[in-house]
Amino acid sequence: MQAFDQIQELWQKHEVEVKFSADEMLQQAKKEVNGLKFKSALNIIGMAASFIAIAALWIFFHFDSWTTHVGISITIITIGIYTLILYRDYRLIAKTDFTAHPQEYLNNLKTYQLNRYKLYNSLYWFYTVALSTGIFFYFIEILSHFNLVQKIIAIGLTFLWILFCSTILRRAVIKREKERIALLIEKFERISGQISAPEKF
Template structure:
């Protein structure tokens, strides 16, 4: 038993430190930063496409009810505000080059993390409520063209989809993004520490 305790104490006192060069770490970080930037850009493009599609719908269909126009106005306002918020977040990581000044980029990345958290927690609920209100007002006229069973199906599917996205999808995206950005921040902190050690 003493031998086992002795081997265990030797094992615990022996720590293996894996050193990754700062160049390798920068290459890994570069891939991850580009993936985050691209995803952010695709989110903005998707919102802009939605905005344009709704404007085209509004221009080419003759809506008679004021509720439809009010619903589309609320819908477009929600999309415009969210797109602006996404653009502000995107600028935080797009404006700094992490290869020239990792510390400055690290600060931007931390600000980006906070802005994304704010977007998914506070802003998301405002967006979801605005979309729900806009869809409700829009449905007053549109659903009158459908049979009762189709109306019920459309309402259940639409609001079921909003609830699904607001709960499960939003939480999964928040968790994944938090982990991803957290790991990236940790890498940049290690890169900064390695540069300090080399100086």
């Protein structure tokens, strides 16, 4: 047992440094950035599709109550604003080439990280409250056509969906994105350090 403890102590003191070339690290980081860009683009497409679907509903269906028009207006404006915010953040990571402007890209990535933090915190609650308000006004007319059981099911499912998105789903997305972006920033900082460091002979 003493021999094992000694081996373990020696192993802990021994530092193993695995060196990757800057090109290998850059290729890996670019692959991760492409994945991040693809996911961001999918989010934008999904939000744009929701905007178009709700706008089409508003144009092609006849609603009698003014509350329905108010509800759809609030929902469309909210989705539109959120889509523009997502597009602004997407441009931060898509417009600059790291190899041409490494420091600018790093700054953009850090701004993107900060924007995502705001998006999933203060801006998210604005989005949730505005969307819930829009749904509330929309439901005033729509629920009048339902019986009591259907009303309870519709309100209950809507409430549970908003609750799920605001708690479990939101926390999981925040954790995953936070780790992913922090790791990317660290990788690009290491690549910058390797590129800018003078070669030792």
